[in-house]
Amino acid sequence: MEPFKKKFKDLTDGNIIRRSTSNIVSPCFLILKKDGDLRLVVDYRRLNSNTIKSFYPIPRLSDKIYSLKGSVFFSKIDLNSGYYQIKVQFKDIYKTAFITPFGTYEFIRMPFGLTNAPRTFQQSMNNIFRDLDFMRVYLDDILICSSSES
Template identity: 35%
Template sequence: MHITIGTNKGKKLSLYIYQISSQDPLEELLNEFREGQFSTSLPSKQKLNLLKMLRKERPAFAIREEPLGKIKGHDIELYLDVERPYPSMLRRPPYPESLETRKEIEKHINEVLDMDVIRKIEHEEIVEITTPVLITWHNGKSRLCGDFRALNNYTKADRYPIPRIPYALDKLAKAKYITKMDCMKGFHQNGVKPNPMKLLRIICHMGIYEYTRMPFGIKNAPAHFQRMMNTIFQDEILEGWMVVYIYDIIMYSEKWEENVQYIDIVLSRCIHINLKISLKSCNFGQKELLALGHKVSGLSLAIEQNKVA
């Protein structure tokens, strides 16, 4: 059971309470971590040891009461290559919205307000840049995003390299155990420095809002997140058992004990820097899994069929 309580300093304190149960320990832990995916080929003893370790590192995983972390010391900065007064393309009105789109916008705006991803701009604040919002759909689910194309055209590019996928996956060639994790709503776990907050303002029928967390869709978000992850996990990447592709984390090994050790190291680091992992997107100790649009194993690499046009 998880409890979140407030303190007199306005901070939240998370407590995890585990009740004594007559249920089989393995079944109890599998139920607790049922959102994750575990290799069906693992013996019960190995699976139990893994689950005990995951319980120890439970605060690394996102929960409903605390869906996002806020990574320390890596707020994003943005620079424009145009001076004031800004071009009219950077001051856009809301797009026309259908009734269905309005309802989806309202749902998502209230959701990200509750998560402190955005804040509402008050009427007395000076607003120079506004980006209209869009609702996109994927697999029947809607998603709110800003149409940042105009802002991106005037943003100075961050040239930090993103790993080439085939090169990253080649490192898994001899792996017998592969674990993949995904950072929960990755970019939203980065803060925004005060100056670029004024650039990251979205507009819709509900008013004007400002991103206080890094949004999806801006030009330099992938490069910024990749640099941050490479910095945080520099030693692990150099040791040759970890691949990071933006907010995907892959650990691989020839021995099972090593894979569990690597998972423990990564989750412990995530707790330390306040980075939350999506348990639903985790695959533990697999011989074969889907990663970066490919089906990978220690013996083969194939493109995921639904990624092929």
């Protein structure tokens, strides 16, 4: 139970989650990541089945690869916990609630597992980097490319 408590403390201290009184709750569990850290997973299947799906397009990887033609220098950035950079709209926070052995919590920042999270994140990334032609963004992976060193 100690790793579970530590994970919740880290997420609470990081303003990712907070205590909740929502009566809409989803179950959760922790999984061990490759690096030995724990990832909180919330089973949002029930919530997702009642969610209106966003139609913002996620680019096809093949299109992103084709757009690299002529580039010879590359730098890759993988955003750590990228979804947590996006705030959940205040009116929707209560929907993200989940139950734990320590009480009920809800996300202040966008969690993994919500049906519209990938599209919301992609749209945000596209808006942020829209004027930077040398960058290719695919969800939380950013590729900086150039045809020369300068």
